[in-house]
Amino acid sequence: MKRLFDIVCSFLGLVFLSWLFVIVALWVGLSSKGGVFYRQRRVGRFGKDFTLWKFRSMRVNSDTKGLLTVGGRDSRITKAGVFIRKYKLDELPQLFNVLKGDMSFVGPRPEVRKYVDLYTKEQMRVLIVRPGITSPASIKYRNENDILAREDAPEKYYIDVIMQDKLAIELDYIDHQSMITDIKLIFQTIFGK
Secondary structure (H helix, E strand, O other), X not given: OHHHHHHHHHXXXXXXXXXXXXXXXXXXXXXXXXXXXXXXXXXXXXXXXXXXXXXXXXXXXXXXXXXXXXXXXXXXXXXXXXXHHHOOHHHOOHHHHHHHOOOEEEOOOXXXXXXXXOOOOOHHHHHHOOOEEEOHHHHHXXXXXXXXXXXXXXXXXXXXXXXXXXXXXXXXXXXXXXXXXXXXHHHHHHHOO
């Protein structure tokens, strides 16, 4: 049932939001050098890597300077990127990931291999389901960049505190997931709490 929901809704989303894709793509492409899309290897279901798609919101090769975005005004973020990140428009291309089956609308957010390699055996359970565009943890930490900006050692704080809390939240979601919960989380993501 969940996979059918993902296929139908991602297809309809791509059709009905195609105009928005064109506008965002033009804005990203014309406002800074580099391609329109950003691709990154993430760890998906059963620990298999997949390519996650986003609209590019940072300058080219910014991820070589660190994987975490710290603060709302990270100097690597383009002018268009500030806006599309604020309204989560950079996430729209993940509808292709959902349609393909790499992701679901709701599920634990996919991490990069560097951080997954730090998971405990229990935390690895987040990999038994498809990762999602949104999740209870991503809603709780929608201001994660601002939290990290207040820390002297943001990556250490991310690993020791935020990542641990996120994983606990995601595991609880997995243990209690339902279509009703997923629909509520989608609405919370779109409209806020």
